Amino acid sequence: MKKITLALPILLSLFLLSACAAPTNEEKAETERPDWIDHAQNKYSGQVYLTAVGDASNRTRASKNAIANLAEIFSVNVKAETKTLTEAVKEESVLGVTMESSSTLHRNIETESEQAIQGVEIKESWLSPTGEYYALAVLHRISAAQNLTESIIDLDEQTAELIDYSINVAPNSIVAVNALRTARDIQITRKMADLQLNYISGSGIPVDILSQKVEQLIRQQLASLKVSVEADIESQQSSLEAGLSHLGVTVVDASPLRISAKMDMIKPAYIDAWHWLRGSYVLTITENDQVISRKRWPVKVSSKQKELLTPRLQDKLNSRMNEYLQQLISDSPTL
Incomplete structure (x- = not known):
């Protein structure tokens, strides 16, 4: 009707x-x-x-x-x-x-x-x-x-x-x-x-x-997926694998279905006694080398000590990884 x-x-x-x-x-x-x-x-x-x-x-x-x-x-x-x-x-x-x-x-x-x-x-x-x-x-x-x-x-x-x-x-x-x-x-x-x-x-x-x-x-559809993971930083590789496992997705060494992660950051800035690191985090799904979906999220961290910027960025990404993967896999595909 x-x-x-x-x-x-x-x-x-x-x-x-x-x-x-x-x-x-x-x-x-x-x-x-x-x-x-x-x-x-x-x-x-x-x-x-x-x-x-x-x-x-x-x-x-x-x-x-x-x-x-x-x-x-x-x-x-x-x-x-x-x-x-x-x-x-x-x-x-x-x-x-x-x-x-x-x-x-x-x-x-x-x-x-x-x-x-x-x-x-x-x-x-x-x-x-x-x-x-x-x-x-x-x-x-x-x-x-x-x-x-x-x-x-x-x-x-x-x-x-x-x-x-x-x-x-x-x-x-x-x-x-x-x-x-x-x-x-x-x-x-x-x-x-x-x-x-x-x-x-x-x-x-x-x-x-x-x-x-x-x-x-x-759950059955997610469990049927076999995905390989590729990241430009080793710690991100582990974070992605853990996030996919949380969703019930099987992570394998090689698969036609691949999720890749990339951090696109600009040079750190020093403002009012604080160090700032800004940029975006990008996740891409490809199947047989054809892009299915790509999503980008803005990220920003700050610290009084410049050497803490990278660890804080990693902690922030880890804390939101499940949310990112949910959006990547279940929201409408975007390129």
Whole structure:
């Protein structure tokens, strides 16, 4: 099933076309504060509707704020769970949640919230005697539940397609791992959408592909890799080998799949009684001498003693080696 997702700004503009009409007679005549501002559920039952009020100095902005506040209901109810889940994945998954993966995850969850509130309406508005505008955004729970159900079905289909691609189509092992990592992240998004669905309807949708299965496939794919390592410094060779072993990757003396490390540093600088060493650390994956992916990270160390710069640089690289390798192997390949 293919869903149509509108970005929140576009969504807001569509809703506000009707909200920007001339003030109603109620707005011109009423001086008493309407009950719906503080007790919307008296008119729009909380069992049937989700509601949110917005206020501003003009009617358009008040309507926009009301819709934004309604969207926030969805995000607030999953923010804590999202943080807990991603932290758990970082601890329990061999690939954790990389920077790219985390950014995609949050963007996907925001998209699901936007998808859920399609169908929201500005049902009430009021202009106070002091010139403050109020607007009430109303969303039928059934409409939101239908939108989320479609999203969850679509996310499950995406997961199945990525797993099939990883196993049967991916052109190389790194792309295969990346597809599985993406499937894992989609399942996190799916869990968040299911939490939203459970919040508004009282029940979710049973999951077809358990995240544990995806994690198992990731581990199996990593365990199948046989990689040789090449570094311009001996200590880096050992650090790379240890990091790959931590991921479950087998390191061998010679293999068509090779990871090479290079430090690209500029001449040390002496500034305000401190010695500084800056540059970048580069990891490259090649298969049969063809570059699959290359990633670069900025590095910087300082010391009062110049001779300590190199050991401190090595310590810093060692401390982040697992993170670097996770990104190199599981993030989208870059050259």
